[in-house]
Each structure stands twice: as structure tokens, then as C-alpha cells.
Amino acid sequence: MAEREVDRSVSQTVKAQLALRDQILSGVLRPGERISELQAVETTGASRTPVRMALVRLEEEGLLEAIPSGGFMVKAFSERDISDSIELRGTLEGLAARFAAERGVSARELEPLKECLAAIDGLLRQVPISVDAFSSYVALNARFHALLTELSRSPPLIRQIDRASALPFASPSGFVMAQSALPEAQQILIIGQEHHRVVIDAIENREGARAEAIMREHARLAVRNLRLALRNRTHLGLLPALALIKTATD
């Protein structure tokens, strides 16, 4: 129906935020580069006030850094920053899994998780996995992690996990994509799926410690694989926000 409706229904602030985030993640704005409000006004089409609001939000999100003398610059991340972010998110998800297990979850609440699991099982039956199936996998995996997080029923924890996932390389989709760059990608996906199965089982049986441990192992595996993937950057076409990684020459 109305095609251009979004242009009016979405606020200028959100529009500017999305546009700037795209520019950062796509590498148009390089790490360390100062962001000019005026230039942002031109490229986003919004005015200075919404642009400023967007800049503040992106700073809180972790993509920008405030410059003491004023203004913002694109943040640069080291490889260790990235692996730490993944491990951090794994630790938080571990806590979420433990909360879910200790506080108890009804069969009805667990249903969507099991559906996710079954759907992923179906996808992984393909060897090797097709490109389409892989992108379905990425979406389903993100959904699984989001559902698991919500099982904790802890708004502060959910909020914190969302924050920890804001950085693209730390999000479930992000590190799955990074792992997929490896030759043994298929095997990695299968192991990850096994982790998912175990965490659900642990939550069902109310084994908090086991649920937590498996999620942390899940993240540690991702960190190991990411390190491997970063060794041969030629395979990293799929890694989002590679532009954010500061190189040795910087």
C-alpha cells in the first residue's frame, strides 16, 4: 500500500540512528574517524537535533566514543575486545540459563525453544548446508538465543544481554557468521546445536549449574573459532563489522 509511509511514520531520530549505524558498520566511516554533525545531517537527511540524539544513543550503544574536546568518533576494537565481548555475552547468557533452570519454566514456555531446535535440526541435515539454509540458520539461532534470554524472566539481565549484543560481532548472528568462515563450519554448527539441546535439557531438569556451564562453553567455543577465523581474513567476507577492528597499522 503506502510505500513512502515509513518516511513519515519513523521518527527522524530513529532514521538518523539507523543511517549512521549503517555507515559505521559498512565501513563508510572508519574507526577513529571523527563524525561531523554537519556531514551527518547531509547524509541522513535529518536535522541537527535528531542527529545529535542519534549520536548520543550510538555512543551509549558502544559504536561511538566521545571526544573530550567535543563531538564523537567511531570506536575501534581490538581482536581481544571482540573475543572478550563474546565471552562476556556467554557469561551473561549462562546466568540467564541458570535463572531459568532455578526458577522453573513451564512446558509451554519451552515450546518455542524446542520448535527452534527442531527447525535448526532440519536445516543441518543438509550436507553441505546451502546459502539459503545458512541464513535461515542465522535467524533461527538469534531467535533461540533471544528466547533463552527471556526465560530468565529478569528484566535487568535481559537488558544487559541486549546491550552486550549491540556490538555486531558480539551478537549471536555475528559470531555464527564469523565461525562460518572456517572450513570446518558445518561441524561447528552441529556442535553448537548440541549445546542448545543440552541447555534445554538442563533447564527442564532444573539443573542450574549445568545450564550455566554449557552456555559458557558455547561462548568459549565461539571465541576459539573466532580467533581461528581472524587468522585467515580471506575467509571473512561474512563477518559483519570487520570495519570496526583496528589493524596493527593504526
Added chain:
Amino acid sequence: MAEREVDRSVSQTVKAQLALRDQILSGVLRPGERISELQAVETTGASRTPVRMALVRLEEEGLLEAIPSGGFMVKAFSERDISDSIELRGTLEGLAARFAAERGVSARELEPLKECLAAIDGLLRQVPISVDAFSSYVALNARFHALLTELSRSPPLIRQIDRASALPFASPSGFVMAQSALPEAQQILIIGQEHHRVVIDAIENREGARAEAIMREHARLAVRNLRLALRNRTHLGLLPALALIKTATD
């Protein structure tokens, strides 16, 4: 020297943010109450633009919540939100302690921590502890936690811990104050100090798992004590941001 210098050197945005935070934490603005920008402009003395920036920052900080129809309201927290926030921070600090232990810390870096420890030891020798000594304790305890966090040398983790401490009841000072409301406060402080001693020992000996475990236990103890303290609210004069806790009548 220059006393009024701050009024000009501090930006209007920061001034507004501090003023609004004070109003929220002191209970002038009640949980669930909508914040009027116009009213905020009057009470803070800043103009609308910096006030809006401050509101966005306070939302990201977790003290405010965006209203779908526009504007912001003061966020309300349940008792579980609070205990979850503390446990969350403990988990994060546990990770920081593990990072510190695994990555190794020089004797020179550990020095400030040990000074903190010794200073607190001196304070705790008083039985019962005086009011002045207690507020020194609160400051030293906060410093100890901040130093420990930095030992992780992980900017993403440090950032996340800072965020988790933004809510006053989740900060080190906050929950120490809450615990102090209990009759067995002195004993609690001594146990906490013992935890501090153990974590330093674990980091020195590069025992990551032990360092992490003790910090999590440290937080769990705080949660238990906070639950006790909340049972008899009459003792809670020192608990900051009690105004943020939503009551059963809400």
C-alpha cells in the same frame, strides 16, 4: 580557589543530567511519573536541548523509560530486579577477577588493591564501627571494586560493569549501605573483607576459577543480606534510591 567555576566549566547537559538524577534518586520524581521536559527545564536551569540529551542518557542508564507516545517516565524496580542486578554485577566482577588471574597481574598493579585492603582492615578494627569510619569504608570499598574491575584489562567488560553499577542499589556503595541496615552489619563487613582478601590471593596465584567463584559468592551474600534488609524497612534509612522500588500497591 574558584568556587563557582564549575557552573561554567561543566556543560549544561551534564548539569541537567546530574540534577535530574538527583531528583529521581531523592524521590522528588516518583516511579511511573512522566517527566515533563518543560518542568525539567525550570528545575535544572538548562535549556530544552541539553535537557533532552540528559533524558536520553538517563534512559540508557536505566533510570528512565521511554513512553511509546513520547517522552520519558521514571522507571520502577521490583525487589527481584534489585537482587538480580546485584547478582548480575557479581557475575561480571567474577569474570573480571578471572581475567585478571588468567592474564596475570604484576605486583605493582596489585599494590593499590592491597593498600585498600589494609586501610579497610584499620577501619574494621573499631567495634562497633563509627559513622565516619563507615563512610570511609563505603568509599574504600567502591575503590576496591573499581580497581579490581580494571585489573581485567578488558575495556568491554569494564564498560559493562560500569553500566551494571549505574543503578544505585547495584553499585558497591549501594549494597554495602543496604547491608549496614542489618543488626549483624559489622560481621557482614568483616566477611566481605575476607572475600576481598581471598580474591587478591587467588589473582596473585593465578587461580582464575577461585577468583571468579569468590566474587560471585560475594554478590550472593549481598543478595541474601539485601533480602533480609528489605524485610524490615525501618532500618533502611541508608539505602539509596529506595524511592525507585515499586510497592505492592502500585
Added chain:
DNA sequence: ATCTTTCACTCTGTATACACATCTCGGCGC
């Protein structure tokens, strides 16, 4: 030739004006 100083420009921080949406209150109709 190099260093220093000054001038000008650009950018951010702040203030304010304008437009539109939302909510409320009063009046009118059923």
C-alpha cells in the same frame, strides 16, 4: 628557513521558534 603569532573558519554547544500530535474538557446531540 623555521618558529611563532594571529586571524579566520569550522564545528560543537546552546537557545528558541515552529509544527504537529495527543489529551482533556466542555458543549451539543441523542
Added chain:
DNA sequence: GCGCCGAGATGTGTATACAGAGTGAAAGAT
């Protein structure tokens, strides 16, 4: 009497104008 509709007011979202600070370049002096 109750409900609905409209007008007004309040308040947010947005745009823009202005001031001050910081930066860079250019010119002059040593």
C-alpha cells in the same frame, strides 16, 4: 442522562539561529 464530537491547550519532535571554542593556515619576524 449519557455519550460523542470538536476545540483548545499542553507537550513533544524538529528545525534553525547564534555564540564561543578549537583548529588550521598563513604571514611576519628572527
